[in-house]
Structure formats: structure tokens, C-alpha cells
Amino acid sequence: RLAGELRAARACRDHAADRLLALALADAGRWQLYGALLSEVDRILDELDxxxxxxxxxxxxxxxxxERSDRRRRLALRDRRGARRAVYADG
Incomplete structure (x- = not known):
């Protein structure tokens, strides 16, 4: 069902893109706004796919x-540095 609804939503998006293009041609100052709107619609449709x-x-x-691997490496390096400091402090 979701796939069918997404196909319908994409068809609506394409229709809206055609309308927004016509509006942008009539009022060039708004083309960035219309482009941003279509980009957000595309992002949402992609996330739902x-x-x-x-x-x-x-x-x-x-x-x-x-991230976990990087964190483990940092902790291991910190532990080794602490162990070296303890050896030098005792020596």
C-alpha cells in the first residue's frame, strides 16, 4: 500500500513542479523558494521509500x-598514556 501511495505522491509532486515552474517563469524572484520546496518534498518522499x-x-x-570504534581507540590510547605516566612516576 505504501508503494502505491508513494507513486501517487510522486505524481502530485511532478504536477506541483510543473505548476511551480510556470509560477517561477512569471515571478523569477521566487524560483529559489519553489526549488527549496520541491527539494524538501523530494527528501520526504525519499525517506518514506x-x-x-x-x-x-x-x-x-x-x-x-x-563512532564506537573511534571511542574505543581513544579510550585505549588514554589508558596507555595513563599507564606510561604511572610507570614514569614510579621510576
Whole structure:
């Protein structure tokens, strides 16, 4: 059902793009506003698309794994530095 609704939403978006183009040609000062509006609609439709959802979830998982790995490296480096300082302080 979602896929069908997204197809209908994309058709509405295309119709709106045609209308906004006509308006932008009549009032060139608003073309940036209309472009920004269409960009947001495209972003929302993309976020709702089930085909892209899996890719976004994998990207988020990869990002979190990288963050944890970086954090572990920083903590390990901090621990090694602390151990060296303790050795030098005792020596």
C-alpha cells in the first residue's frame, strides 16, 4: 500500500513542479523558494521509500559502529598514556 501511495505522491509532486515552474517563469524572484520546496518534498518522499529505508538503516549502523570504534581507540590510547605516566612516576 505504501508503494502505491508513494507513486501517487510522486505524481502530485511532478504536477506541483510543473505548476511551480510556470509560477517561477512569471515571478523569477521566487524560483529559489519553489526549488527549496520541491527539494524538501523530494527528501520526504525519499525517506518514506521502503527501498531507500534499508540503505539508510545500514548507513546509520555503519556510522554508529565507526563512532564506537573511534571511542574505543581513544579510550585505549588514554589508558596507555595513563599507564606510561604511572610507570614514569614510579621510576
Amino acid at each position: 521502503p527501498e531507500h529505508r534499508g540503505r539508510r538503516l545500514m548507513e546509520e549502523l555503519d556510522r554508529r559502529v565507526r
